[in-house]
Amino acid sequence: MSLTNEYKEKIRAALAARRANFDGSDARFAATLGIGSAQYSRIKRGETVGVLADEKWISIARRLGVGLTDAPAWQTAETPVFKYITAQLEMCQQNGLSAMLYDLTDIGKTYTARQYVKTHRNAVYVDCSQVKTRQKLLRGIAREFGVGSTGRLADVYNDLVFYLKTLDRPLVILDEAGDLSYEAFLEIKALWNATEHCCGYYMMGADGLSEKIRRAIDNKKVGYAEIFGRFGKRYGKVVPTARKEAESFLQLTATMIIKANAGADTDVNRLLRRLMGEDNTPSLRRINIELSKGTNN
Structure with missing residues (x-):
């Protein structure tokens, strides 16, 4: 596939946000991306054409979590x-x-x-x-x-x-x-x-x-x-140990994520049922997939 300049701009914006949280030099930051400091300098100045191969742009997008589609940005639910x-x-x-x-x-x-x-x-x-x-x-x-x-x-x-x-x-x-x-x-x-x-x-x-x-x-x-x-001689743990409590906890978690990312007309309970596995707990990984299908089909 050939990447558009608009998509490269999305990646460039994500790079700028990531750079703000990196204390090292531009050369060190470029090294984290697997590119040269001269290439990063050009991107930083706003250049996107002829700087990197599309494969490298895609690799950077993957590392930064920039999606390849125009789907709305995933919203974080504070579960x-x-x-x-x-x-x-x-x-x-x-x-x-x-x-x-x-x-x-x-x-x-x-x-x-x-x-x-x-x-x-x-x-x-x-x-x-x-x-x-x-x-x-x-x-x-x-x-x-x-x-x-x-x-x-x-x-x-x-x-x-x-x-x-x-x-x-x-x-x-x-x-x-x-x-x-x-x-x-x-x-x-x-x-x-x-x-x-x-x-x-x-x-x-x-x-x-x-x-x-x-x-x-x-x-x-x-x-x-x-x-x-x-590491403290102990493990942290979030999900309750008791079976019923764990099921309720995970269903609540899925509901919070759905509500943060679904449209106002989404039938949350119906979507939740579609996510349930044989163990009576929902698959969080499938939420994005199910939302992309539409919930009223």
Whole structure:
């Protein structure tokens, strides 16, 4: 597909908003996007034609959450999950603390974390399912901060630690952390040790995260008890444990999101029924899909 200049302008506006929350230089910011500083300078001046290939524009749009269609911008509903995680992230960032969240899938954890990064300086989001190994994780975190990520791993690590210590209250959000390898978990411990009180960390996951840590500690696997201790020796949790309470909680969450994004004539209860799964809880991921179909068909 060929991107229009209007769409590139949307991406440029999103870039400007993201740049406002990035404390490093323009060169470092360009590095987070995988482009050269000269290219970023041209975009910053308002140029969009002939600066980047369409594939790179699309890659940047994906990273910034800019949709490819003209659909209305998705509106954030301040659900209990959104409020809880946002408060946790703010606490960790402001105080250089670390915490861990283990909860159900499809409740808005990832969405909340991504929204937080859009509106808070020096906070980065890392999808650990895409950087499962020690090397990929370390290079991925470095890239998000605009630190050189292609040299020797030891140099990347040292440069990243040095840079984190110079930033004003940085925060690293580690989503899908249960997918990380053993060596990658040890790298998190090393980073924590090197940046204690200088950088906040927030680890999120579902069953895989808690089970991996529990099993590793029970089997006395080196490093896991220390990691658990550094993250507070407890898991945060939002959704109630009791079955009926959890069902009501998740249905309320879905209703709030629908109301924030649906038209005035939308039959909310009807749409909610279309979202329900066999476990009597709604799929939040399907809300956007169902809304795009229209609710009165």
